[in-house]
Amino acid sequence: MARTLLRIAMMSVFLFVVGGLGPADVLQAKSNNERPPQVLPSGFESTDSLLRDVERAEKAPLYSAWIVESSRFLNVPFGGFQPDKAGLNTTVDLPVNVGIIEEPDGKLTLYDSGWKQLAYIFDWNTSCCWADLRHQMQMIGLNPEDVTRIVIGHGHWDHAGQLDSFPNAVLYVQKEELKQIDFFLDYPIEFNGGHIRAVNTVDPISGGQVGPPAQACARSPVCGYPPQTVAEIEGKILAGKAKIIDGRFEVAPGLVIHPAFRGHTYGSQLLQVHTPRGELVFGSDTYSSWEGIRDWNVANIQQTDTIQQFLAYEKCYVLTSNSFSFNNCLAAHERLSYSTDYPITQNWWTITNGNCSRAAELILANGEKTHVPANVTTGSTTISLPGLPAKTGLWRIDSVVCKNTISTVPPHVIPPNG
Amino acid sequence: MSQGRRHRLPSRRMLFLGCVAIAVIGVCSFAVSRAVSRTATPAVTTANVKPAARPPRPALTPAEEAYMRAMWPIHGDVERSLMRASLGQILYKTDDLSRAELKARMEQALTTYRGAETRIRALEPPASVRNDHEQYLVAVRLFQESAVEAIKMFKDGRDDHLLAAYPKSQEGSDKIREVGGKFWPSEFPPN
Numbered sequence: 001m002a003r004t005l006l007r008i009a010m011m012s013v014f015l016f017v018v019g020g021l022g023p024a025d026v027l028q029a030k031s032n033n034e035r036p037p038q039v040l041p042s043g044f045e046s047t048d049s050l051l052r053d054v055e056r057a058e059k060a061p062l063y064s065a066w067i068v069e070s071s072r073f074l075n076v077p078f079g080g081f082q083p084d085k086a087g088l089n090t091t092v093d094l095p096v097n098v099g100i101i102e103e104p105d106g107k108l109t110l111y112d113s114g115w116k117q118l119a120y121i122f123d124w125n126t127s128c129c130w131a132d133l134r135h136q137m138q139m140i141g142l143n144p145e146d147v148t149r150i151v152i153g154h155g156h157w158d159h160a161g162q163l164d165s166f167p168n169a170v171l172y173v174q175k176e177e178l179k180q181i182d183f184f185l186d187y188p189i190e191f192n193g194g195h196i197r198a199v200n201t202v203d204p205i206s207g208g209q210v211g212p213p214a215q216a217c218a219r220s221p222v223c224g225y226p227p228q229t230v231a232e233i234e235g236k237i238l239a240g241k242a243k244i245i246d247g248r249f250e251v252a253p254g255l256v257i258h259p260a261f262r263g264h265t266y267g268s269q270l271l272q273v274h275t276p277r278g279e280l281v282f283g284s285d286t287y288s289s290w291e292g293i294r295d296w297n298v299a300n301i302q303q304t305d306t307i308q309q310f311l312a313y314e315k316c317y318v319l320t321s322n323s324f325s326f327n328n329c330l331a332a333h334e335r336l337s338y339s340t341d342y343p344i345t346q347n348w349w350t351i352t353n354g355n356c357s358r359a360a361e362l363i364l365a366n367g368e369k370t371h372v373p374a375n376v377t378t379g380s381t382t383i384s385l386p387g388l389p390a391k392t393g394l395w396r397i398d399s400v401v402c403k404n405t406i407s408t409v410p411p412h413v414i415p416p417n418g
Numbered sequence: 419m420s421q422g423r424r425h426r427l428p429s430r431r432m433l434f435l436g437c438v439a440i441a442v443i444g445v446c447s448f449a450v451s452r453a454v455s456r457t458a459t460p461a462v463t464t465a466n467v468k469p470a471a472r473p474p475r476p477a478l479t480p481a482e483e484a485y486m487r488a489m490w491p492i493h494g495d496v497e498r499s500l501m502r503a504s505l506g507q508i509l510y511k512t513d514d515l516s517r518a519e520l521k522a523r524m525e526q527a528l529t530t531y532r533g534a535e536t537r538i539r540a541l542e543p544p545a546s547v548r549n550d551h552e553q554y555l556v557a558v559r560l561f562q563e564s565a566v567e568a569i570k571m572f573k574d575g576r577d578d579h580l581l582a583a584y585p586k587s588q589e590g591s592d593k594i595r596e597v598g599g600k601f602w603p604s605e606f607p608p609n
Contacts, residue, residue: 007435073608076608094608116595127608156609157606158608158609164588175512175514178505178508178509178512179509179514181501181505182501182502182505182506182509185498185501185502185505186498186502198497198498198501199493199494199497199498199501202602202604202605204486204487204489204490204601204602205478205483205486205487206604222501223606223607223609224606224609225501226497226591226595226598226605226606227497227500227501227504227591227594227595228588228591228592228594228595230500230501230504230505230591231500231504231584231587231588231591232588233504233508234504234505234507234508234584234587235584235588237507237508237511237512238507238511238580238581238584239581244508244512285609300609302609
């Protein structure tokens, strides 16, 4: 009797432990009847429906994919980006990553379009390494004329810039994104001291938030959408080169937009891409930090509902559940990008004549030849910049070459992965 | 014989239980190591040695500061009107805004642009920002011309005036972004 009880107890322990290995830390909304509260119907996708998208993708064509660094924010307080890391009391450099996806016929889809450079950003050293996206594409062996689609993860200026550089490409944007900007433009400020405001949210000289407590305009509902960026979206729509969508949308077989409303902004959206290494999920700023996805930490809280950001994280876990899990989630501002610490980006190089911006080859399909320079590990390249003598250095050593190449880029440290 | 069998049976049970115990310990160890590996703070590869503080924005003279403070609310009114006009056209195209509502928005925007020009002209920019001041005025005039063109659609019923109006609006948007970036660099922080 005692032995039987012992056996039962041990089997119970065994089953408990095995059961505990499952994704117990993941919110599950398995069927359509289990939509979490405050999730818009068009923004909701059940686990089952996401898994069906994985199943459907298995019959779809395979895509190749790269990322390029549109620019890099320097010296950002880590805690400002990820509150859970505030205790580290350090600053980080954050890339602004743009996804490039290639179909079997060579046509290209961009996920985000980087930012449109302004002279002052260099003047005051808040960033480095900006390069024109078309130029970057050419430098890594991709033809910008082949871009037929641009899916923007959201409409902020650093992700939806340069749209007019691709006049023939069709833009995909969520209606929810546009509606929320419009709604808050005229939001009254009587009882909020200007904290919920469309424009003029900072002191014109100090840059501080209008009214206490000190807070960047980033948290206000329309911050991040300069008229210039909205105008570029408008240009696409007036030219008949835009699809305003509402929720999930299949762009092409194996290329599916998933809503992530309030994962970063009201109309944020993800892009599922079918590749030889399983489903990749590009997330723009909803997936600002890959570490955040891996460790279930929120990141880059702007017009964000943190639960919705976690639900969006979960979408990536579901879509990648039969491949490399969170390793296939593509983050826009992951500090570990272009290093082995963010494994999917480890095959990276400094773009020739790309102002020290970087590129990474994520995966190849359909016999596509690698775009990584042959001498990436041991070779050398010449980096020339306007008004300065050309300098020669190793492909992956921008910690040596790029920190001093132009006077307007401040010294900065790049992970030594060469 | 039977006693011997009795002695062997418990041994098999103990062997079985031992195997189960080893399996449990193994699984537990795996679970713990997995949990630790997923939650541990990753190795920080970015060196902690950071560059010296970035060069500060050049100090503004009192005249420059006064000018930029005076421009700030005008800039806000222009931006708000511009975005309402842009989004109005977008939402009109998606059937989320009526023609009458768009007309009201465009007329209001035109009024704002004209008022902004008057207010800007009343300012006396220091020499150091005079060129940017002029550029801003050029932008505001572009917005007016664009709005006038767009409003024609309500007279002749042709929506293609919106397309014709767009380039001037876009050019003006580029200009105020560039000038605004110089005057108020923190307006659109990293996000």
